[in-house]
Amino acid sequence: MLEVLPQLPADPILGLSAAFKEDTNPHKIDLGVGVYKDENGDTPILSSVAKAQTLLLEKETTKTYITPQGVQGYIDGMLELILGKGHPALLEDRVAAVQAPGGCGALRILSELLKRCNPDTTVWVSDPTWANHIPLIGNAGLNIETYPYFDKDTAGIKFAQMAECLAKVKKGDVVLLHGCCHNPTGADLTKEQWHAVLDIAKDRGFLPFIDIAYQGFGDGIEEDAYGVRLLTQNLPEVIIAASCSKNFGLYRERVGLAAMITANSTIKKSIQSQIQFVARGIYSMPPSYGGALVDIILNDEELKHEWQNEVNDMRVRMQSLRELLVNKLAEKGAQKDFSFVTSQKGMFSYLCITPEQVQAVRDKHSVYFVNSSRVNVAGISLKNVDQLATALVDVL
Numbered sequence: 027m028l029e030v031l032p033q034l035p036a037d038p039i040l041g042l043s044a045a046f047k048e049d050t051n052p053h054k055i056d057l058g059v060g061v062y063k064d065e066n067g068d069t070p071i072l073s074s075v076a077k078a079q080t081l082l083l084e085k086e087t088t089k090t091y092i093t094p095q096g097v098q099g100y101i102d103g104m105l106e107l108i109l110g111k112g113h114p115a116l117l118e119d120r121v122a123a124v125q126a127p128g129g130c131g132a133l134r135i136l137s138e139l140l141k142r143c144n145p146d147t148t149v150w151v152s153d154p155t156w157a158n159h160i161p162l163i164g165n166a167g168l169n170i171e172t173y174p175y176f177d178k179d180t181a182g183i184k185f186a187q188m189a190e191c192l193a194k195v196k197k198g199d200v201v202l203l204h205g206c207c208h209n210p211t212g213a214d215l216t217k218e219q220w221h222a223v224l225d226i227a228k229d230r231g232f233l234p235f236i237d238i239a240y241q242g243f244g245d246g247i248e249e250d251a252y253g254v255r256l257l258t259q260n261l262p263e264v265i266i267a268a269s270c271s272k273n274f275g276l277y278r279e280r281v282g283l284a285a286m287i288t289a290n291s292t293i294k295k296s297i298q299s300q301i302q303f304v305a306r307g308i309y310s311m312p313p314s315y316g317g318a319l320v321d322i323i324l325n326d327e328e329l330k331h332e333w334q335n336e337v338n339d340m341r342v343r344m345q346s347l348r349e350l351l352v353n354k355l356a357e358k359g360a361q362k363d364f365s366f367v368t369s370q371k372g373m374f375s376y377l378c379i380t381p382e383q384v385q386a387v388r389d390k391h392s393v394y395f396v397n398s399s400r401v402n403v404a405g406i407s408l409k410n411v412d413q414l415a416t417a418l419v420d421v422l
């Protein structure tokens with residue numbers, strides 16, 4: 027029976043890591059998968075996380091199941107981090123939430139929940155969006171449409187076209203928005219644009235679905251929550267998928283959050299039961315470990331402060347790497363003006379070069395990044411920037 031299924035091509039993002047590993051060039055450069063790296067190319071455990079691990083080891087006395095919703099201190103800490111202290115939806119007990127296995131797990135169970143609300147739901151995603159949004163949402167059986175977002179010619183957001191498209195979506199459709207640090211483009215909505223999206227959402231009655239996986243990597247932990255807070259303060263219903271992979275560096279622990287802002291606490295109770303039912307039918311309950319670490323960090327003033335400093339350090343370093351690359355490209359006489367790279371936010375930059383140029387830079391120079399021209403900025407270093415700029419100038 028199994029022979030009917032063909033072998034699939036490698037994943038467009040994860041497949042890069044395998045190709046990179048196989049490359050024997052000692053000067054190869056990995057700008058593929060979105061993982062933070064230091065100057066040596068390492069992804070060390072954050073110091074706040076290492077301390078939380080020690081504390082957890084001391085206090086954990088059992089490995090019995092946790093509750094179906096996950097570690098409650100984690101959920102509460104994350105909701106406060108994303109929505110802000112004293113958010114009306116929290117005070118009014120309108121937020122259903124569960125810990126999920128990574129941001130992916132959150133995206134998937136929220137998609138399954140939408141399917142239960144209406145099997146014909148259409149989810150609008152930005153063009154382009156993170157490649158894995160498509161299977162995570164589509165494999166749940168939802169329809170996917172795209173709205174215009176990024177203009178490769180200007181390396182900016184096509185906001186007028188985006189707004190025009192959103193103004194035509196049907197009541198009850200779902201619009202997926204990136205809370206900050208848009209993946210793959212690094213082009214984020216301005217505050218004014220978030221307000222415009224809010225007005226259209228009110229007018230059309232669509233449901234915003236916010237994916238926030240890089241909080242703190244754009245302008246700051248609080249600043250990056252502007253859009254999600256604006257929408258959740260002004261609309262009765264918003265759903266949110268969050269991840270601790272990047273800002274807590276907990277990638278392999280798979281720590282995410284699925285949160286649903288509902289119109290009142292009665293609906294919240296139903297939705298809480300529904301999302302737990304969905305999760306029970308897929309993976310039963312989330313793994314505890316990563317959530318337990320984030321719980322410790324967010325609920326300990328000193329550790330939280332240390333973590334905030336570590337996130338700030340990562341953000342500042344990535345911003346400086348953007349400048350380093352742009353200056354180096356100019357110094358090497360690049361035919362293209364790459365200054366837009368410094369205004370993109372977060373971990374990714376969309377270089378706006380062709381897939382053929384991306385392939386050429388990989389084949390000729392062993393520089394690996396996604397075909398769309400998305401580079402992981404954190405993979406740039408003082409050591410490799412010269413070689414990287416030379417390679418890019420060569421294929422332009």
Ligand code: LMR
Nearest residue numbers: 039058059060156158209
């Ligand atoms: C990425 O976009 O590179 C990361 O979120 C890793 C992944 O799962 O694709």
